[in-house]
Amino acid sequence: MPNPHTPPSSPTERPTAQRPGAPRSGDERVVLDDTAIRRALVRIAHEVLERNEGQDRLYLVAIPNGGVPLARQLAENLRSISGLELPVGILDTTLYRDDLTLRGERPPLRRTEMPSAVDGRIVILVDDVANTGRTIRAAMDALMDFGRPSGVQVVALVDRGHRELPIRIDYVGKNIPTHARELVILRGRNGSLEPPLEVVVVSKGGDA
Amino acid sequence: MIGRDLLGIEDLDRADLERILETAERMQEVGTREVKKVPTLRGRTIVNLFFEPSTRTRTSFEIAGKRLSADVVNFSPTSSSLTKDESILDTARTLDAMAPDAVVVRHKVAGVPKRIADALAAPVINAGDGAHEHPTQALLDLLTVYQEKGRIDGLSVTIVGDVLHSRVARSNIYGFLKLGAEVRVAAPPTLIPPAIETLGVKAFTSLREALDGADVVMALRIQRERLDGAYVPSIREYSATFGLDRTKLRFAKDDAIVMHPGPVNRGVELSHDLADHRPSVILDQVRNGVALRMAVLYLFAGRPVAAAQEG
Incomplete structure (x- = not known):
């Protein structure tokens, strides 16, 4: 009988700083430090501008929790590079997950704040770690409930690459090949998502 | 830890x-x-x-279920044969055989949701049983107060009216106490349960004393049949002594809010004016009921059976 206190890990498990129980004892290596994260977000800002040239109806939508500080930084970069003032939204995907009925304990809901309509805008979803593609699928379904964007593009700071759905990430900070038994975590100071940020790979060991 | 069923606030802890x-x-x-x-x-x-008619609570559950894309089926047996325990469980078992993912139960007898839960595989949510509990009402009241006041800890909450027959009062007493509020009740002595203070509340027969310094004033609905002599001499006397209006509300804090689980007997528990305007928050309570x-x-609904039972 599975113990409901430790929900089984699932393909859509999104370990971020929101899971303070993530193992610290296991093998842990930093794959992106704060400087590397900042550099990646500057490069992505340039790529976004290049790809959407002449397009000012962009809308950054963060997938919480990890996507939130990244989307804010990206918005700041876009402002300083091109003067674009873009709205930044937060879209929780939990109610759209495809594994809810498999789990005993329901995951906590996170904040959704969509300050601007999505109709006719190119929405750029911002996530910390892309892996199976299931979170992005959920985010796209959620987005469609808010209206009809003219396009959807995806930013991921880290792409682990174990895709289970035909989802493409348009802007990748860094490709990090990982074992399925490893966790990739974006975290900030003292378990928050305040800078300095870093991305670590933690091996789950036998029990996580 | 959230269990399989939601039968009462008494079973929940602060974290839940x-x-x-x-x-x-x-x-x-x-x-x-x-x-x-x-x-x-x-x-x-x-x-x-x-089993007991309730348009408001049933509609609220129905809208809530539909907003989550569940199929919601309303079943309201009214026949008098169903008052027998055997037939209640029989009805519940028949429903259970259709494999629902949750059963929301209301019954006029305390303890029926628990008995149904014991017989069913599906999670049971108590939507009000006799004078026992009405957990979702208390939860929506807690949510309303939290959003009005920004906290519950340290607030002073006064519940006014028919505490003796009120499941809303019981559930709210548990809820507010568990979240750190002070709770007082005010009613004629005939409508205060004898051992109420063992729950940790203070009982008053003077509304003025009970309201002194209150942040939240919750009026309870009083059934008309209780107003004709057995419990209180008359509607007029009840309303004069315990009916809330702006004059009596002055004894509470300046920024006190007024709540009522509805439907309001206007001019009895609340003055017409208070029933419709701030500081009463009755429509916020209804609105919050759907989200809650x-x-x-x-x-609670639609979790894997094994996990839900252990949880």
Whole structure:
């Protein structure tokens, strides 16, 4: 009988700083430090501008929790590079997950704040770690409930690459090949998502 | 730890209450969207099993279930044969054989939801049983107070009226005490349960004393049949002594809010003016009821059976 206190890990498990129980004892290596994260977000800002040239109806939508500080930084970069003032939204995907009925304990809901309509805008979803593609699928379904964007593009700071759905990430900070038994975590100071940020790979060991 | 069923606030601890309230705050956002529906409980079936008529609570559960994309079926047996325990369980078992993912139960007899829960595989949510508990009402009241006041800890809450027969009062007493508020009740002596103070509340027969310094004043609905002599001499006397109006409300804090579980007997528990205007928050309570019940259905309905039973 599975113990409901430790929900089984699932393909859509999104370990971020929101899971303070993530193992610290296991093998842990930093794959992106704060400087590397900042550099990646500057490069992505340039790529976004290049790809959407002449397009000012962009809308950054963060997938919480990890996507939130990244989307804010990206918005700041876009402002300083091109003067674009873009709205930044937060879209929780939990109610759209495809594994809810498999789990005993329901995951906590996170904040959704969509300050601007999505109709006719190119929405750029911002996530910390892309892996199976299931979170992005959920985010796209959620987005469609808010209206009809003219396009959807995806930013991921880290792409682990174990895709289970035909989802493409348009802007990748860094490709990090990982074992399925490893966790990739974006975290900030003292378990928050305040800078300095870093991305670590933690091996789950036998029990996580 | 949130268990399989939601039978009463008495069974929950502070962390459970906070988790349900936080979930409800997130669910409120869904209600502000143009498309007020999320796919979370798609393909799940929720049965509203109401042995006692209740349009408001049933509708609130129905809207909550539909906003989560569940199929909601209303079943309201009214025949007098169903008052027998055997037939109640028989009805419940028949429903259970149709494999619902949650059964929402209201019954005029305390303890019926528990007995049904013991007989069923599906999670049971108590929508009010006799004078026992009405957990979702208390939870939506807690949510309303939390959002009005920004906290519950340290608040002073006065519940006025027919505490003796009120499941709303019981559930609220448990809820507010568990979240750190001070709770007082005020009623004629005939409507105060004898051992009420053992719950940790203070009982008053003077409304003025009970209201002194209150942040929240909650008026309870009084059934008309209790107003004709057995418990109180007359409607007029009850309303003169315990009916809230702006004059009596002056004894509470300046920024006190007024609540009522509805439907209000206007001019009895609340003056007409108070029933409709600030500082009463009655329509906020109704509005919050939908988000709160969405949260309850999200947390309790449609989980894997084994996990839900252990949890």
